[in-house]
Amino acid sequence: MSTHIGFDFTPPDVPGKVTGEIKYAEDYRREGMVFARLLTSPLPSGRVVGIDASEALRMDGVLGIFTADDLPPVAPPGNPALASEYVTYVGQPILAVAAISEEIAESAIEKIRIDFERRPFVVDPIESLSPGGANAYPEGNVLVRTEEEGPEGAPIRGAEIRDVKWPRSAIDALKSGKEPVGGEFTTEWAFGDVDAGFAEAAAIVEEPFVTIGYPHHSLESRTCMAYWENGKCFFHGSSQSQSANDNGLARMLNIDPADLVFINEATGGGFGSKIGPYPFMAISGNFAKVLNRPLQLRITREQEFYIGSARSGMQGWIKMGVKADGKVSAVDLVIVNDGGMTGGGSHNSSAQHVTVAYQPENMRFRGITVYTNTTPRGAQRGPGQNEMAAVLAPIADKAAKAIGMDRVAFRRVNAIDSDGFQGGSQAPVTSAFVREALDQGMRTFGWNEKQALAKQNGSKVRGLGVGIGFHGAGGRGYDGLVRIGTDGKLYIHSGVGNLGTYSYAGTCRAAAEALQMPWDRCEILRGRTDNNLPHSSGQGGSNTIFTHTRTNWVAAQDAITKLKEIAAQDLGGNANDYEIGDERVFASADPSKGLSYAQAAARAIELGGKYSGQEYPDDINPITQRSVQALAGSGLIGVAKDNIPGQGTPPGILVGFCEIELDKDTGKVEILDYTAVADCGTVVHPKNFDNAMRGGAVWGFGMAGLERHVYDPQNGLPANTGIYQSKPPTYLDVNVNTKMGAVNIPDPQNPTGGRGIGEPTQGAAAAAYASAISDALDGHLFNTAPTTTDMIINHLAGNDYSTKSLKTNTF
């Protein structure tokens, strides 16, 4: 029976966050600390011809400048910390100035003269693909592989930037919602026989779509502070992850990972933009070394927009064939991604969403990512999947309507189950219970009852929507590390980052559960490398709950094995004769015969070897090895790599139901009800689950209805560098009362039963909201995310000015 998994608790950093005592990277000061500021590009595209910093360097208090010449070169389309010859977006950092105060550093920035040579620029991928369209890089506009693609997820090897242009006919076709015949793609896959699938379809829908790439706007900007002592670099940063940063950050600083102390107690959001070490960390660390002073590089809100990454936008076309029984027989999908200046197109994940949400019998996908002179793009909560969910839901509704099927029933017919597949390779999943989620959600929401309600109320019209969100939700093969101290307490060492989701703490509960430890006798060690942390995954991809309940579980199992072996050695018999409970290891036949955990820990130290960390498994990561070495002799060490057998992607899947009221006079949408049911295995931490569900839903409503990414085609300037201009929803824009539930069927490949769910919470809400708007307007398809107030008014007034031509990065 569970004692920890599935129960609420207060993560240890919560009081500090409530009182303000917890520190973020920007809060740290160090004696002698100096301040750096960035000079950023005013141009969307150009060449740096010359830099004259002489006047700035003569200013009192100015300590030096740092440029791309001080760092290893980065070839395009990499995201250099500092631009060298070419600048490729407004806001791209070019150099940093250090001074004894921020004010002096900023004033010095104004004294620096840079000569630029302007280059053509482009802010719309389709414009770049058009004949004669500008290219974001001098070399071209698309990264094309020059070697065979590796397995799914493998890094790109052997690729070069080329100039790719489509024939005008293909551009015109895409803009008019037709297949862009003749267009070149860089990713293509198919399964089944798509033509045969369409041939047996009772109805076919064919639609264009466009989604805008939203900036992350993490509340905590990526400010860093670094200092060097005795050959070690102490680095305060803002990351989603902890030990997953070690190797990459050490490479940036050109040091052995053993000489890095990465400190990151709390993080104010990342959403995919801070999974691993980001390029700008190199400036703080290396500039501090050059100056031999602690150095803080504060990133402003506006700079966070520039360098903090954004979701990749899509311009695309989909054709979906549906049989009379509702089964999706064929899908043909084309996506042009806006890669900004770094690529990061997630079209394959968008296609993956289609496979999971509708399990098509036959499918073809073609995608291409085009560079634009806009901010770097990267992962953002369900990258690819969530924006696809937002535009696909109303299109799927249209397909259901075409065959006269209820929209929930349509999704039920096509729902993935434990024998289902995901992605173009039709790979397996660990388990899936989406029909159960749909049934539960339908009941909780009152789908059938709400259908019977009056649709019109004065100028307001009611709309009901349903949507599905998906993201892969778990990884394997990382390490767990626990220690039982001579005080009898359980110390759980976690290399998981604290990105604000509290999953670092929830996953530690697996160790407490396995060792049957009261939670108040457990302590989590985390947040800085010198807390001796194991090799953990990066906190991206909704993986943490699945991945690290497993690692903590296996580490605890190793500790349990050792407890029993020590008891057998001291008290007789063999290990199998013993069990644990009440912080003791004792003989099953005679519970009075045993050792307390404290006694066992003391014996482990005496015994040495594997019991107290002098020896450890061969297969653990060097990061974990270093931590075990540091802990050796301090207690009973439980350490193991997650070798739990199994295969397939653990899916995080969510179904959302939304009821809205749309005012036909004003275009305003009010959310009346939102209900969501997750298929995420066992809910590990109910409060955390609830928060993830609500937070994701709010952002989903923003994705489908409000948020934007705007670049001026005249001068390449962004219009939404601040949060208020980007328009994320506030608490007054969403309904307060939501109903969040879970199927709560354990995943068979996790001893605790849990899978992740963070990312799809957004996609399901976006999809359900978009579906509800379409329903309110008698099935009208906007095929845009977001669908904003002006678009709705224009539609109702018979205008189409704002929605034509698949324009992206506009209002």
Next chain:
Amino acid sequence: MVATSHDVMLDIELYQPTDEANALALAGSLGKDGWLLGGGQDTYGWLKDRNKTASAMIELTQIDAWKGIKETSDGIEIGAVTTLTEISKNPLVKEKFALLAKAAGIVASPQIRNVGTLAGNLVQDARCWYYRRGLDCYRAGGNICYADSPEGLNREHAIFGASRCVAVSPSDTAPTLVALDATMVVTSEKGQRLVPAQDFFVGPAVNITSMTALEEGEILTAVRIPNTWANAEFYFEKVADRNVWDFALVSIAAAIKVSNGVITDSRIACGAVECVPRRLDDVENALKGQPRSEALAEQVAEIASRGAQPLNYNHFKIPLVENLVKRAVRG
């Protein structure tokens, strides 16, 4: 070339006068170099971005005489640095001029209303994103408008009254004060002048670098609202993307007098469609003497949008204006 990101203000002298005379003297002596500071919600963006700056700042919020709401012989007077929150919750304003209370209570966000002042909301500068970005547009003293161009991103810009600049009046309270026929009390070292609300706001044809009639050295110190429109039938609605933070896409403020079901008089103004609050005189004339009805609402709505000249991305404002007029007339 556009300025780079700063987020660090230049050193600025700060004056914090606590009486009127000192404040007026400072405003007079510093002239253009003295930046008038209310709640700071317009100010700090400019200064941190360094797209506008000043050598000195005169903080006005410590002058008690310019704060608070009082009843006068023929209406009420609101001190110019009274916060929007106070106005929105004041019993007198709510009782007599609920139109203003509602508008003040919907500005930006609760936090901004707690520090933002009435004067700040009225005299805030244009929110055109090109202008705020520090571009050399007409309003900034240049000779181009980036919003009114073939590729300009002008969803939030004017459909009426453009003259080189197409920025709109961003204020939520301004249309209500026009509808309530308020008078602005403008004070300087030289004395006081009273300016009708409708004349206080000026378009680009009059002055392209300022949105109000305030001259150098002058301070908006109070707003007087006559009883003429007290307890009329009011309608205020602001349509914005979000319910918090955002400026209006279009807003409407209407004061309508109805007797036995017949509209005897009205004053109606729209926000965010022109550089000034747009008084709908033709609609008011069409309403006068007519029974208040759905048919009348439909009939006059179209009058409201006559003469509109939409840009690339703001055609939606035409049906939106018409719909809001309908709703105001329906009540």
